[in-house]
Amino acid sequence: MLVLSNEEISELLNMPDCMAVLEEAYQDLAAGRALYSLGRDNLAPCGREDAYYAFKHTGGTWPSRRIQALRIKSDIISHPFVEGTQCRVKLPLAGGRWVGLILLFSTETGELLSIFPDGVAQRMRVGGSSGLGIKYMARTDARTLALFGAGWQAGSHLMAALAARPIQEVKVYSLRRESRESFAREAAARYGISVRAVDSPEECAEGADIILAATSSMVPVIKPEWLKEGVHIGFIKPQEIDGVVLDRCDRVVVHVNDKSQPDNVVTGTPAVFKNSGWWQEEKYRMEKFPNLADLISGRVPGREKAGDVTCFYNNDGLGLQFAAVGSLILAQAEARGKGNDLPREWFTESVHP
């Protein structure tokens, strides 16, 4: 049973491979050859007035690669006000660290094959799925990217855009000048293309073929008036847009369009802050949009003409993404002898369970 760290995993993954393996997984999902189990948030008091415990477990079954994945989120969540806006912040109370885990099992033997923290895999699967949105929807000649955000998710979204299209020019905007400038400097050096930090959202969006938001913003980032003919937009949080943005798109695809289950809440759990907005309106219910597997399998078309405005909303995760990225991680770790191998006996038993 292989224990891997985020540091090891980041050396094992690259975005083109992640996108390729995710693409295969969505094809299999559309064909009934893979599945996922959705979870729901289980919320409970954590012993503090200003926070609560949230637990969620979601699975993904991918027999083509002989992998069952389980993703576990075990978070202490608080809702502080940051610059006047109420946010959702996970507290690092596990010895100053956070807890999110991926478990991989063999669908051939049942065995637990690996446990690793979810951070790097999470980043690569979110970026990778947004990259598939670009691959199937953006104009094939897209050369300019407007990127909102300069954090970890913005980094994987940049990788994904570069993997999907011949991007030559990137403009980056984020709230803090220092962050966007250091992000731009590092990205320019790493990818050998023009990456420029700009001082206003409008300047960032101006003339872009692709606009991506990968921020922690609680207020809209992508403006409807930017949706010029032929543009592709992508975002990961509902707060990053206004619903009217979707009205202006010729094609909207979401990552997951299952009806979600309500939270499961222990009595006495401190007030859970729920941001409200356009996504609660009937006409924007996720079930009304096709999902990424529909798009990749050809059940729905992506871009139909050069002038279409297309949109991929990477709304929720699927355990199946972790089966896909996990199968890569495991193969690479085994090939390169990475990780800490623990005795199989510890995670199996001699009695019929």
Add this chain to the structure above:
Amino acid sequence: MLVLSNEEISELLNMPDCMAVLEEAYQDLAAGRALYSLGRDNLAPCGREDAYYAFKHTGGTWPSRRIQALRIKSDIISHPFVEGTQCRVKLPLAGGRWVGLILLFSTETGELLSIFPDGVAQRMRVGGSSGLGIKYMARTDARTLALFGAGWQAGSHLMAALAARPIQEVKVYSLRRESRESFAREAAARYGISVRAVDSPEECAEGADIILAATSSMVPVIKPEWLKEGVHIGFIKPQEIDGVVLDRCDRVVVHVNDKSQPDNVVTGTPAVFKNSGWWQEEKYRMEKFPNLADLISGRVPGREKAGDVTCFYNNDGLGLQFAAVGSLILAQAEARGKGNDLPREWFTESVHP
């Protein structure tokens, strides 16, 4: 992060403690102070024609003890014919062993506290819940027990009956003479009471105050004509009775009465054998019966008069049972310095997930 074995756990648990902690958990559940997440079977091909892969994950949140439990079943299942009856047999393909795991997390810090195989905990929680059925429903002066089955679950059911009532005489019946005789011999020696293997089901049931079935039988074990005034019956599998047995009871309580979700199945999964029977009839739907938390919290009465015939059907498990028994295991393991302590850093991360 503490790794424990079945052998270690069996030294840490006793049935009276398990029943006490389960009772507290059901009280909390009834009061909204605890919760569970139900899972569903995720079925997929396993690479063999005669078997398939089955994955299930269920959670239980118990903030009073600061524990979140996750139970994981990762099985290769076959349906061989054994003496003319089609059975459900899990194949030990993980290096000759089976896979079932419990993970415990802290609801105060989110941290993964422990991983252990589910075998011993599974046995103790099933027996313990059946024991609570006895505690709340059997006549308080019940002295004779008829036990069907001589396996592992029968053993924990005997422990539970002894913990709940002043049992003086036990009769045991199972199909194989050798098994029932060695079971009776060992139990008599261990508990210092009369435990006798008998040669027919009728002889076993004759005169018993409590009749328990804890078998792997696929045909009825408890006969309706045995339900004399004042008897309490308990069983763990629907095949162990006929529906008419329930018709004759004055009070029937089930362990779980939520509507279960259908299986999630990958295309091409080898035929899944589903035993059919009385439990599919409308009048026996589990949602129609009260559950164990209803009984323990007093929402529904148990036995109302000495002559009542009562029944507890321990139909399905709850992740919450593992939070309860798990909290005991963890406290005992820590107090006695048991288990293999792995570095916390392996199961946490330095990035906001």
